[in-house]
Amino acid sequence: EGQMVQSGTEMKKPGESLKISCKVSGFTFKNNWIAWVRQTPGKGLQWVGSIYPGDSDIRYSPSFQGHVSISADMSTTTAYLEWSSLEASDTAMYYCSRLVTGTTYYFDPWGQGTLVTVSS
Amino acid sequence: QSALTQPASVSGSPGQSITISCSGTNNDIGAYPYVSWYQQHPGRAPKVLISDVSRRRSGVSARFSGARSGETASLTISGLQAEDEADYYCASYSGNSTPLFGGGTHLTV
Numbered sequence: 001e002g003q004m005v006q007s008g009t010e011m012k013k014p015g016e017s018l019k020i021s022c023k024v025s026g027f028t029f030k031n032n033w034i035a036w037v038r039q040t041p042g043k044g045l046q047w048v049g050s051i052y053p054g055d056s057d058i059r060y061s062p063s064f065q066g067h068v069s070i071s072a073d074m075s076t077t078t079a080y081l082e083w084s085s086l087e088a089s090d091t092a093m094y095y096c097s098r099l100v101t102g103t104t105y106y107f108d109p110w111g112q113g114t115l116v117t118v119s120s
Numbered sequence: 121q122s123a124l125t126q127p128a129s130v131s132g133s134p135g136q137s138i139t140i141s142c143s144g145t146n147n148d149i150g151a152y153p154y155v156s157w158y159q160q161h162p163g164r165a166p167k168v169l170i171s172d173v174s175r176r177r178s179g180v181s182a183r184f185s186g187a188r189s190g191e192t193a194s195l196t197i198s199g200l201q202a203e204d205e206a207d208y209y210c211a212s213y214s215g216n217s218t219p220l221f222g223g224g225t226h227l228t229v
Binding site (some may be wrong): 002008020037043044045046047050061074095097100104105106107108110111112113 | 123154165167178209214223
């Protein structure tokens with residue numbers, strides 16, 4: 001079924017940069033979409049974007065386009081979510097997950113989550 | 121795109137059945153057979169229960185079932201147990217490689 005292990009809790013100041021990671025094992029990294037999902041108390045789950053490592057195809061939610069960058073390293077089977085300038089509103093839990101597609105469409109498995117807190 | 125619409129909370133007694141609705145549009149739930157449901161306990165990551173509207177994923181209890189009618193999907197939990205108390209989220213494909221989530225429903229048992 002696979003496993004996704006994320007990097008640890010981050011506390012940053014507004015304007016700082018950040019890159020969080022998601023290490024994948026147990027399924028073929030390059031042939032699966034890896035998605036990032038944000039969770040905040042007020043807005044529940046929101047899809048941030050997805051990457052297909054095999055050809056570096058990347059899709060972003062319009063709500064996050066231009067504010068985050070998604071990348072992947074096939075040599076380490078790790079996906080990344082990056083900010084160049086954090087804002088207080090980026091405070092949230094971020095999950096990575098495999099987005100299973102084809103004749104189906106669902107998220108499984110999920111990483112344990114990375115809590116990002118942005119505060120001055 | 122707007123999130124799918126779910127009730128904020130539902131409740132039921134042990135042994136009863138409850139249904140959580142998930143309302144969308146003819147651009148998402150009404151257009152594609154790709155509705156999924158997730159269970160999230162406090163402090164834990166979401167876990168998939170149902171995919172493709174009504175397909176139970178491996179290891180998921182038969183007490184959980186999914187359905188769709190038009191632009192609305194639903195998750196029914198029968199024989200409620202205390203361990204079912206959690207947050208539940210629906211999701212749907214909405215075209216152009218874009219998934220949408222519902223706002224979540226807290227189930228109290």
